[in-house]
Amino acid sequence: MTDAAPSPDIAVLLADDHDLMRESFRALLDASPGFRTAGEAGTGAEAIRLAREYRPDVVLMDVRMPEMDGIEATRRICADPDLSGVQVLILTTFDLDEYVYAALTAGASGFLVKDSTATELLNGIRLVAAGEALLAPRVTRRLIATFTGKGQPAGSPRGLDEITEREQEVLVLIASGLSNTEIAQELNVALGTVKTHIGRLLNKLDARDRAQLVIAAYDSGLVTPRSR
Structure with missing residues (x-):
């Protein structure tokens, strides 16, 4: 070998x-x-x-x-x-x-x-x-x-109405600055499950990466600076 x-x-x-x-x-x-x-x-x-x-x-x-x-x-x-x-x-x-x-x-x-x-x-x-x-x-x-919430929400990004309740929870936690490990602990699920949810969010929201998920969450009005 x-x-x-x-x-x-x-x-x-x-x-x-x-x-x-x-x-x-x-x-x-x-x-x-x-x-x-x-x-x-x-x-x-x-x-x-x-x-x-x-x-x-x-x-x-x-x-x-x-x-x-x-x-x-x-x-x-x-x-x-x-x-x-x-x-x-x-x-x-x-x-x-x-x-x-x-x-x-x-x-x-x-x-x-x-x-x-x-x-x-x-x-x-x-x-x-x-x-x-x-x-x-x-x-x-x-x-x-x-810097978020200064203007009016840009409107729901494509696919936001397609995400599940659990995926929405994950998106909110991502936008709050939590790491994958912290999200897993918060939701009491396996780390691999969190990664699966994030992959689905990226696909459904047509997001390039995690940074784009944060922006989508705030621009849509799903999350505000006072949400947590």
Whole structure:
């Protein structure tokens, strides 16, 4: 029996207009087994160009950049069918939360604050590269409480009337920032059952990932910041 082939390194495109920040991220990635730097962009427009050229697994995207900001760059990357395998992870600070919500709506798979530890950053990249959403509860709850419910609900997303009562419970807990394990404990069900419900929600609501489920729950009015 031959040994299994090693998993390929996770290719990360760094998009930030600060040279020192990119250098720090590159040094961390290059020193960490299982990761590699695919390229570096100093503007949103350059991030799009390099994403198309290198097809990285993850784009680590800053919000504020010249020429084109990270939100618009995220929107264009996530809307490009040729880049369907490219995930965007937003880096921000708390005072940019409103932009993060817009980026999630544009298709980003999650966000991290810039004071995250090296371990948190690498784990976040790994999670997003695997196709999951990175929505840290402490940040998600603040984001939701501050920026959702400002306007009128956008109306029920497609498929909301098709979800079961249990799936609705799971959706509410997702939107409240709970992890899969916390949802399983809350509902007293197996972790695998939670994952099955989430898979069905993604399909019924035509959602790209967990981040889109959060947005669907709040935009539809199913959940409000005072629901929990």
